[in-house]
Structures are given as structure tokens and as C-alpha cells.
Amino acid sequence: MMVEAMTLLIKQLNDYIAQSDGGGPGAPVQTVWGNVAQLDRPEVATELENHIVLTLVNLEEERALKNGRSFASVGSSDVAYRNRPIHLNLFLLFTANYRNYGTALRRLSQVLTFFQGKQQFTLANSPGALPQPPIAEFSLTMDLLSPKFEEVNHLWGFLGAKQGVSVLYRGRLVTISDDRVLTGGGIIREIDVLSRDATA
Template identity: 35%
Template structure:
């Protein structure tokens, strides 16, 4: 599910950026890859593109207390592990090597901000590329302070690039097989039937 969610975001953002830039190019502007490799030997390959990179995954603990039982019919229930709800953090960065590239990077970051301001929720209704198993994704700007930003870029092993970080909420993972069970219809305590 995580890959499908990221690819849907990438596709929608890429479509928006190609229309916003209107330079006649059909080459993808957004690349889904590990930002830690952007400054390596293949740095030229990712210059002037939006590098979209997953930087963290966390569990949504407020929705953790789901029921372990689901009513199948009037006489049967299913035992199933509760769904796992995830939040994940996606970094959008642009590798710029000179002044012209830097100005283009600022334009791309502005367009990324504009896209998510316009479309802060991806659902089946407004995003045809979203996997049918994903109900919706809520995307919100995450603004780390300077210390957190320093730690993030140090962890990624690179120098700071023009970037913006978003928190994507409510990805539901439910990949368990239910176990059949029957309803309790009576209880015996000792020799007394209730």
C-alpha cells in the first residue's frame, strides 16, 4: 500500500507540474527515489527535478483500539487483527548546482506548495490513479524547526537543498486473513445454565 500511495502522489504532482511549467516537455518532473543518493555519482541525473523521498513512517496511535471481531452474519463473527493506520513523511527536494538551477528549484518548490494547498486530500473521487484499496490520504505541511531540519539532512547524508516536508496521514494497512468463529449464545457457570 505504501508504494501505491507514493506513486499516486507522484503521478498527480507530476501532472500538475507539467501543466504549471508549460514548457512543452513530457518528461517526468517528479522522481521517486532515495534523496541520500542525489549527491552521489548520478547527481546530474536528478538535477532540476523534484526528488520525492520517504523519510519516516509512524503509526497513528489514536486509531489503534480497533475491534478484533467483525460480525459476518447473525450467527457468525470473524476474528481479525485490527487495521494498522500509518502516517508517513515525504520530502520534496530539488538538487540545484548553479544560480539558474537554484532559481528553477525555488519555482518548483513554489509549485509543489501550490499543488498541496489546492489538493490536500487525495481520495477515490478526486484521484483516479489512487489504488482502490486506499480510501483517502490527508496531506499536510510539516514544518520542522532548524535543529530538526539539521538532523534530517545529516541523517540523509547530504547538504541542504531547497525542500519541503509533508506528512501524509491515514494510510490503512489491513492484510490479515479472518478466522471464523461463532457467537456465544449461552453461558454455563458450574451446573447452572443461564
């Protein structure tokens, strides 16, 4: 679901920028995904130049949703046991990788304006963003993060890249589930309790 979530965001953001620039469906793509840590590699740098680059920089499990049922009823008489889904927060870095500094700032402003206007993304409010939705339900809420100067320095040092014009968001929640049945059985309908006298 991480790929689908990022694909949906890129499609929606590109549509917004094209509309803001007065372009139509054939407007140049402005947002791509890529690893900004590899901008020192010529082949990668050329591919990502003059684009908004979306990079996944971290994952975090949402522990508040870790508890839950590990079984589900199947029909009227059976139970299937599965591992619980993993609920993830995605830390997404949007870097305006443009040669012209003014253009970079304008693109970054468009990213901020886009997510200010639309914070929650579902399949219902993002029609056509995913050609073949992998699941029936999908929800992603984007939160703007404001790291301190020291944290920004650590982030770009960790990436091993020169700091660019960028903004960091947290996307909540992406659910990962294999839906693999581990075991099954019948539903417990009654419990017989024997007294000590009956077992003696």
C-alpha cells in the same frame, strides 16, 4: 499502500506542474521518487538530477486509531478474527534537485501551491492516478510541516546529504492491512448463567 500513496501523489503533482508550465500529456516528468541520501552516488545522482525528488524519511503510527474491533461478521452465523489494521503517517520530503537555483525555487513553489490547493487525496478526486486501485477506499491528507533550524539540521545530518531546496509534509493516514484471518468461529447468540444451587 505506501507505494500506492506515493505513486498517486507523484502522478497528481506531475500533472499539475505540466499544466502550470503549459505542457500537455507528453510533458517531461518533473517529480520522481528516490533517496536523497544517495545523491553522492554518481548513478543515483544522474537519475535524480533536475527533478523534484520525493523521499520517505519517517513513519509514525497513528495511536489514536489503534483501538478497534479485531473481528468481523462473515455471513449470518460466523465470525472471522483478524489483527487490527495499522494506520500510518508518512513524513515525505520533497527536494527540488535542480542545478539552477532559481528553477529549484520555482519548482518548490509549485509543490507548495499544489498542496495548498489540494490537501486531501482520494480515489474519487484523483481519477486515473492509480491504474489498478488496490482497495475500494483510500484517503490521504497532506499537512505542511515547519521544522525548526535545529530539526532541519538533524534531518539532513541523519540523511547524510547536503541540505537541498526542500519542504516536508506529513501524509495522514495510510492504512496497512493484510486482511489475513487468524481464526474463526460461530457468533455467540445467548449466554446461560447457572446459579450456585444449580451447580451444587
